[in-house]
Amino acid sequence: MADAVTKVYRSLPSDSLVYLKTLSKSVCLLLVLCVLLGSSSADNVYEMEEFLKREYSLTKPYQGLGSSSSSHWDLMGNAMVTPDHVRLTPDLQSRQGAVWSRIPCYLRDWELQVQFKVHGEGKKNFHGDGVAFWLTKERMQNGPVFGNMNLFTGLGVFVDTYTNEDKNREKRQTGTQRVYPYVSAMLGNGTLSYDHERDGRPTEIGGCTAMVRNVNHDTFLLIRYIRSRLTIMTDVDGHREWRDCADISGVRLPLGFYFGATSITGDLSDNHDLISMKLYELTVDKTKEELEQEEEEEVTVPRVDNMQQFIVVELEEGMSGVQYAVTALFSLMGLGVLAAIGLMAYGRWKEKSRKRFY
Ligand SMILES: *[C@@H]1O[C@H](CO)[C@@H](O)[C@H](O)[C@H]1NC(C)=O
Numbered sequence: 307m308a309d310a311v312t313k314v315y316r317s318l319p320s321d322s323l324v325y326l327k328t329l330s331k332s333v334c335l336l337l338v339l340c341v342l343l344g345s346s347s348a349d350n351v352y353e354m355e356e357f358l359k360r361e362y363s364l365t366k367p368y369q370g371l372g373s374s375s376s377s378h379w380d381l382m383g384n385a386m387v388t389p390d391h392v393r394l395t396p397d398l399q400s401r402q403g404a405v406w407s408r409i410p411c412y413l414r415d416w417e418l419q420v421q422f423k424v425h426g427e428g429k430k431n432f433h434g435d436g437v438a439f440w441l442t443k444e445r446m447q448n449g450p451v452f453g454n455m456n457l458f459t460g461l462g463v464f465v466d467t468y469t470n471e472d473k474n475r476e477k478r479q480t481g482t483q484r485v486y487p488y489v490s491a492m493l494g495n496g497t498l499s500y501d502h503e504r505d506g507r508p509t510e511i512g513g514c515t516a517m518v519r520n521v522n523h524d525t526f527l528l529i530r531y532i533r534s535r536l537t538i539m540t541d542v543d544g545h546r547e548w549r550d551c552a553d554i555s556g557v558r559l560p561l562g563f564y565f566g567a568t569s570i571t572g573d574l575s576d577n578h579d580l581i582s583m584k585l586y587e588l589t590v591d592k593t594k595e596e597l598e599q600e601e602e603e604e605v606t607v608p609r610v611d612n613m614q615q616f617i618v619v620e621l622e623e624g625m626s627g628v629q630y631a632v633t634a635l636f637s638l639m640g641l642g643v644l645a646a647i648g649l650m651a652y653g654r655w656k657e658k659s660r661k662r663f664y
């Protein structure tokens with residue numbers, strides 16, 4: 307029972323607000339009240355279990371994972387299944403591992419709750435590279451983006467544990483320094499490239515710091531997509547509480563993409579363990595107009611409305627201070643010389659004119 311209660315606690319929306327807005331209000335108020343009073347009866351379990359989509363979820367003991375034809379998930383690369391987790395990569399150099407759903411997802415509104423664990427021997431900033439969660443058109447591809455291909459089409463949420471960005475450059479350009487591990491989201495459209503050297507900054511649409519590594523408590527990530535709004539939350543400090551991480555409106559994701567989780571190690575490594583991925587369908591009350599609009603404007607290429615807002619404004623990588631000073635100095639000297647020549651010429655001319663008059 308304790309387990310059931312925890313399950314309800316975990317799976318019910320911590321922010322009941324979305325539900326308040328979306329589910330019919332009476333049902334929802336009841337639900338919220340139940341949760342608030344902590345009186346979650348068995349009925350609630352079933353209620354949430356109904357929303358859980360088993361075909362898109364991956365939970366212990368990972369029966370639906372493997373090469374059998376009845377599996378819902380494929381395993382790839384160095385990924386290994388144990389009774390307690392799917393180890394995407396071990397704490398060893400140059401490994402890549404992944405799990406990919408076999409079934410394309412046609413749900414419009416959903417919530418993905420991921421439990422994962424990143425741990426290893428490496429000391430501060432001597433570990434990497436992180437783990438990523440996906441909803442993409444492509445699946446089962448090897449590549450440099452946390453073990454997935456670059457130029458992907460769809461959503462990538464990265465838990466980046468290693469800072470690649472040159473710290474000095476970062477400070478010069480943005481005035482701040484980011485603390486890692488860092489969770490960030492990117493919407494790929496097939497031509498946008500993830501810049502590994504800059505930790506994906508140029509294409510990032512939102513993110514937050516999340517101290518996920520080598521902690522004793524469980525760590526979770528929530529990705530919610532409802533009414534074209536993408537919300538990311540984290541629960542990584544052992545408080546069993548969702549914390550806002552990113553909130554982006556106008557995210558247009560086509561239907562029929564695949565969920566996946568990937569990881570990679572390079573010179574530096576970590577164990578990247580996936581414990582569960584639970585996908586819930588969210589029921590949303592939509593007006594007739596909204597539904598018609600959805601039908602008409604079927605999205606084919608992922609995009610974010612007003613992408614402009616995410617373009618990182620960077621200072622020009624032009625002349626440095628020293629270069630400036632030297633250039634200015636030479637310019638001044640040049641002006642001085644010109645002025646001197648000018649004055650001499652003027653003096654001569656004046657002398658000449660004087661001579662002429664007298
Ligand atoms: C992908 O997005 C970029 C930047 O917004 C844009 O320049 C490019 O044309 C887009 N590609 C496609 C295939 O839509």
Ligand SMILES: [Ca+2]
Binds near residue numbers: 467469502
């Ligand atoms: Ca990185």
